[in-house]
Amino acid sequence: MTTRRRLLAGSSAMAGIAALRIAHAQSASPLTPNSFTPGADPEAPQLDDVVAPGLQRDVIIRWGDPVLANAPPFRPGFVTEAAAARQFGWDAIIAGIVNPPQAQDGIARIVMVLSHPDVAPRMVFPGGVDRPRIAGKMQGASVLNLSQRGGRWVVVDGGYQSRRITDGTLCTITGPAAASIGPSVQGVLAPGIGCVTPWNTVLLPEGRTNSWVARLADKAAGFSSPTVGAGFGWVVELDALNPTSFPAKRTALGRMPRAGTACGMAGDGSAIVFMTEDAPMGRLFRFKGAAPIGDGSGALDAGTLAVATLEGSSIVWRDLPPGLTSLTATLSAASDGARFDAPAGMAIGADGTLYLACSGNPGRGVDQVDALNPRAGNGAGHILALAPAGGDLAASRFAGRVILLGGNPNTDPTARYTPGSLAWLRSPYTLNFDAAHRLHVGTDQGGAVTDTADGLFVMNVTGYGRYALDMLYLAPIGGAIGGAAFGPQGRTGFTVARHPGATPNADFAHPATRWPTVQPDMPPQTTVVSLTS
Template structure:
């Protein structure tokens, strides 16, 4: 496991523009059936489980789910992956983009009446949604029935690089938009779904067509997703993409297990929209003190075994990845392990400002958990009195103002605080001090975040509200967001904005 004490001792300087002070103060995040929003901000519900994604999606009928119907609707779960902005502005001057949202899981107890699993419907509820978003009357909204709206799922035909085809994307847990204009989707452990869905299709039962990084053009609703064999096959947690100084594609990947690895792929040639990831070299991260080095792995070797054989460092459930758009800095959210149950966030700065370099400086951004105990450690100033603190960081996004947005996930466990979305400066006096901007309703967790180009709307996912231990479809922990009798709680794509105008967080 990672030596946190060594990271704390590392004083390596980090490339960073001076951060502006966050306009967020101490905020308690009480556990309740409703959510909590930081003062001066507003939360809007943009999409919910069952809302239509494609123009021909039928009305949501949660008590009688039809696989063909739910395959066109927003999925049961919600994890924001990234936002793709067109290179050329629209002729009418309206700012537009494509927002990618994953639907990683479907809990039968919460998704189906009586808790009786319906595998065909579950297979259709998972996958991903691509959504047209645009700025209307000063607000970013999802375009209902937008022509680029698309649902990806178990019936989506995919090509496998190097030859062959497979039907379906399965258990997408992470993703990102690449500098060369594509979208990457990271499939998780196919074993979770094999037993559940194997009776539907022998190809799912053997699982060999799943567990890949999938690439597609988000702006072309007819594009065929490609499963990139060169990036390896394993249980992904997240991916982040960059360019090396000489123009090669660089893809960082997490192996989301307790004792999992951080991996990197560097392409053999210059990045391009159609063949950036056809060939290249895989590396495993080795962390020693405040230094990280990239160890090349044998071509074609199975993962994650090859990373272990090469002496890669094991991490405390490496999960979310976030690249700083202002410089070669990567944040890694580690969910936690038995040794360090609350998790932490690590900051990596590539040598020479080059994501293709052989090494990076490493130091701890913060260690999550109760600041009064042995786990939590938050910058030089520490958390302000009365503020909630993060536990089990799972997703991380870095905005253009040099701030990290961290989402927590305790897997539905009810604790002293609600799950939260936290903002954290990466430089200045607030470095390493995460301040809460939002608290999720009871049983929910935070599913990733992405900011609009103007920084005035933060899209984020609110996952599985009411799904606490012992809860079910008919007796959830909350009925958020509708609070209507008989209507189950629904995962949500939300937008966080400042009251009035201005960038989120100040």
């Protein structure tokens, strides 16, 4: 075990899921060159996952495991449409956890929602020959009932809220585009980094749906019409606690390929939704609801869209014209928006600060650098803190600062970490806060094999030792991290090892690892795990 991995020598060091070893912190000032702890070194990708000392890792669910009670056993290479529509998907990102009403039996229960953004034919189907009708059922989303039994969280077989959302799920259309699209549409495609709303629903942002529409055209039922694409590219709102509810596509939030969302509340009680454009030079958008949230019904059906523009190190929100009903109007109306290095996941701090993960953009030129994207040609990524004036998420100006510049500090002179950091990373992708206001960072290098594995890291963003970085969990080779979420008592966190074994040259027959089963007749499987102190 390397110095980098000597985290949390015992559970007494933990308050909740993870505590930084802030006794090592030298300063509260971020971005000091060569501040990495002496002796800390990279951890090359492993065939197995790596868990920090002091944490217990348990498997919650894997690709092919049942979500619905009538799901058949997983038969890799022979999955049918019916099976895929009932089993856990190939890829996964945690959108969030919602808490159902307390049951009379006193057993702790949670409902977890996960998006399934992708299905890679080379890793899923023998010979790499795509089977779009099956792939359409493997993607979408899963809603899982979990209960605590014997001190462990387990998936409830046949749970009341358990359901799968796929390319065949009927959704309602609300907001300004409903008049041109119609009241309903079939399917949710390519959902990315979702979030939980203040009124306890879940947002699932559709990402790059055009490729999915083309993939399914004339192959899957409901995708033969040339106009079907208009029904995709929206933010989907899901009432996870009501299994009979229809997902709703909220067109007031605009249409674009999104990477992630974060939802909060403005000072006047209205809803605020931040959205990142899924692009190497992506933009940051904000939706502000027209009225106070109330019970949440209709909170996202009317309001104002804005794009972030850059003034020095601050972002200033410019409202887009009202009533953008055109299917291409959102991005075209935001042509002056600031361009970030592949913006992805976000999280809102207790003080209203918006944290933004930029996963890196090797294509940024020297003449394109700015205060919030300070490096040209760098794919290691960075994290921004954007603080709204007065702490109000509806403020017109947010003061920005870079709190981490990713990369190996031993070989990359532009990498920056706070003194006392015990880890380093590349390509931050997901951001999530725990109950103690620590920021959890999940990375995604796209399956590339580099000198470090993708992992889940933690930062203290307030108080002594702020912005020092430490490691909690590493995915196996070819894998990435699909976000984080936290149990109600705070001693258990959940994360996802996404698509392990999916290195650039791997395929169904020759994955880079067969984790987690390590059986010759089983493929590698995306796996949700719990981490308990």
